[in-house]
Amino acid sequence: MIQKLAFEDAENQLREFKEHGKKIIGVFPHSLIPDELIYAANAIPIKLVFGGDDHPTTKGTEYMTQATCPFARGCIGYFDQNDPIYALVDAFIGGNFCNGDLIASEMITKFFNIPFLKVTFPTTIKPFAMKFLKQEYLILKQKLEKFTGTQITQDNLSSTIEKYNKLRLIFQNLNQQMKNTNLPLLGEDLQNLIHRFYLLGPDDTLQFIKNLEIKQNANSRNRIPILLSGSGIAYGDDLIHMIEEFDTRVVINDTWSGIHFYLEQIATPSIEDPMETLVQHYLLGNESSRMVPNVRRIPRVMKLMKEFNIKGVINHILKFCDPYIADRNRFKEHLLEADIPMLELERDYSTSLEQLKTRLGAFFEMIS
């Protein structure tokens, strides 16, 4: 229903942005870098979401070890093969979100000569960690202002947050509508939309949504509602499509490529301390499993399960994705205790599709 953004269209649109003097700033899709700051600096934040293809991942192994997640390796691989979209990136923001991000940031900067704006993230959410991140955001703000030549004022930051919140609300509403079984909207549609937003920024996506019409369809199939949690789904990775081919619907995509972006709105920033608002949202409200301790994932999944009447959970683990591998046993135990059917899908981009299909098929048969 919502078509996947065509690669060429994304490339053309980004070129157009550049022709209008906008800088393209690449960021990893993980959720600790406030896109709002980038956008408020009159630049386009582009999430480096390409993945799912084994070729760039293999290429990335020339820079990182094989024990790095295929997404991070793939990211370097795309730069290495001079991907037309990644080649448009004017600067790159990275940090220590995970080992993959940390090393990919260093290698991209070193080998592809792209200006690097480093942000260091704390590991905990203690008060000193919040204070630290606020300083890091302030430094990032200054670096962005210098790089783009645009001052990030209180006004444009507030209006940017408002715009992003509007998008969050739209995504929330679309997700809520998926409770309605007569609506043909699928997890794949929402995924396509979020990838579009990650690649082209908020203006294009808001415009696109304006023209979007989702009609009720009484003949719509009654699909099994599924919650997908864990490592994010890259643009180019057809996992959700494959899952939904089994008469299921990924109602909740509990990853960086789904609900993590839009679950919570950012509060209206205070005039005196707008960075504090960003820290509150991005650090305290961080939905990934990266933080120590990781206290949000299980209660969130339990709540969403109930709210969306979920029948089964897929714990998607990209091989060597530290935060989710570390969380694997705890997550499994909690779901088992709650008697929730779960399929653990550990894979990389070379995992055979047939093998995946067999495992998915068996799981859905069990819960249907």
Place this chain on the structure above:
Amino acid sequence: MSQGNRMVNALFVKNYLKLTVQFFSGKKQLRTAKAARRKIISMHLPAGIELVLAADAMPIFLCRIGDYSQQEFLRAARLYQGVFGWNLLTSGMQFLRPFLGNNFFSDIIDKFLTGLYSTYEKYIEIAENAGSPLDACFGTRILLGATWPHLNQIHGTLGYCLRCGWFSKAFEEISEKSEVIFLEVPNIVNSHAEEMMKESLNQVISQLEKITGKTITSEKLRTQTLLLNEIRSSYSKIIELASQNILRLSPLSYANLLSMLHIGFTDCVGDPKFFNQTLKLLVKDLEKIPKNSGIDATNRPKLLLVNAFGGYEPHLPEFVDTLGGRLFVADWDVFKILDPIETSGDMLKNYADAILRFESFWIDNSTLVDRYIEVASKFNIDAILFNNMYGCKSITPSLRLFKERLHDTDLRLVDIGFQNIGDNYEQLKTRIGAMLELIQEERG
């Protein structure tokens, strides 16, 4: 010739023997601390030990604790030295040497080393049986595997949140079963990182005070730092002595000493005062080379193992020695953990600066490679033995950067894989052997 045979003389160097006995007496140390109602804090890196000591707790590196098959010797040695002292113990051993023969003593050494390797293997197995991911590096698996059997014996674990997220996650796993005191170290060095470091240290201090019921004053921290600084100085001196061409001990004894110190420094073998005193005297022992009886190691190429702290094949010292080289394990020097910590003025600031300094040398892999090259040059290293540890995604990517930097140096590099003990002995030997042959050929 067995390892023990090549190291037998070291056993008769009193302070080498003392250190060895203390190193392998971890179980006894735990029992003694328990009897004295002393709180025990598990440590896995040498950062933060002064804080643990200032709280009057006993630091322990659990990987060191094991059931050693040579317990009879340990018991006898401890008993004998307890009654007669170390001097009489070593002279007694000297006296018995001609009657018992070298093989008797070399067997003891071999049993020590075999026991240590089996201890490591046992902890790896425990971690795997407990469901720890096989993808994790050796260091993380052994950290978990050594912790699980000792949960009832420790009162807390000093956990680190630093650049390797995987390592932090391992401590999170421990925190679900036992108290973890998290020391968060920012992956950057600047003024707000220092602020964060100080606050993080304050939190560690409060938690340690709560566990031990003792107050950590600035003075106590200064006293412990002064003690540790002395240890750092002796340790640095031993690395330097190991790099000389004329040696008091066999190259293998030195290589195993460096391996033992690499581990033993983490918890000061459970007794920092003893460790300090023994290392000081050991330095004197090692400096004294009786005329014409030094061991000439000039023709043995020096290999620096990078990195070691995530774990490495424990047979490496022996393999390198057998193949005609000398192995150097000097991670704590590379990370400048052996540099003295400032002791005048504000101790909290001094300590925060020291930990940030440690962080600064592995803030990214380019910096780390620079530092490894610097250390290699300091000790006239011939080749780098790159420990390409499976599961390590944080430091091992420095391999590519390393290879690029080699053009600017005379160094050679051999990339060795490592996942579990004993995985690829033959491959290891072949690769290291080929490298050593090449160096020897070049030397003519």
